[in-house]
Amino acid sequence: MGVSTSRNEHCRPLQSPITICTKKVKYDSCLKPLYIYYDPKSTRRLVNLGHCFNVEYDDTSDRSVLGEGPLIGYYRLRQFHFHWGSSDKDGSEHVIDGQEYPAELHIVHWNAQKYPSFNEAMKHPDGLAVIGVLLKIGEPNPAIQNIIDNLDQVKTKDKECPFTQFNLSSLLPNDRNYWTYQGSLTTSPYLECVTWIILQEAIPISSDQLHHFRGLLCSSENEDPSFILENHRALQPLAARVIRSSCK
Ligand SMILES: NS(=O)(=O)c1ccc(C(=O)O)c(S(=O)(=O)NCCc2ccccc2)c1
């Protein structure tokens, strides 16, 4: 066994997603309320990555930021995307007291105050901050309908289209209480660079709207069509991590 050159080689993995057992979370009175400012004018494009679709932002300056909460400094908004399942029974990545939700929104931010680029930030434990919002079946969500109305333009892998003036704040629940823990990207390359901030209140999406997500193709234009029926990662071990809560 070679000499360990980095702390992580001897520590347990800090992978995501995990299940949140609300009876075991630890209230931390030092946790501040989240500061969230999203400028609709910084919305740029919609792109089909093959495993999900991203709504991407202009992250060349601090136009849309996330700060306070468990974070040191401000993190720049880069993109948001969703995870979903092949039916309404599952699809979220984080699970709350054993309950899977039908989908989950991830809003990805990076520490531009400390690191020169997103790719550099991904190499550090304090590089990224991702807000996770659980989705529950309910009334059609007008903000999500605005995205769905444009999905036909990015039906196949690697397609992109301009997408501007999106009011991302309208996708956030009124209650901004959260759970937070140190984890990883839930897609390749699974880097352990994410401060996860999971909001405790779910937002609604209709079953029909969710059905539209499953109509996206992971195949490219000239391949046999294959749908993105589900794109949520399996639960990972919590190990010795403690999940903190912003409220009792
Ligand atoms: N579920 S999650 O929040 O962990 C997540 C999912 C997808 C992506 C993605 O853009 O592929 C991302 S990302 O925006 O962080 N990009 C990571 C993939 C990537 C690797 C190497 C260079 C650029 C991007 C995050």
Ligand SMILES: [Zn+2]
């Ligand atoms: Zn994600």
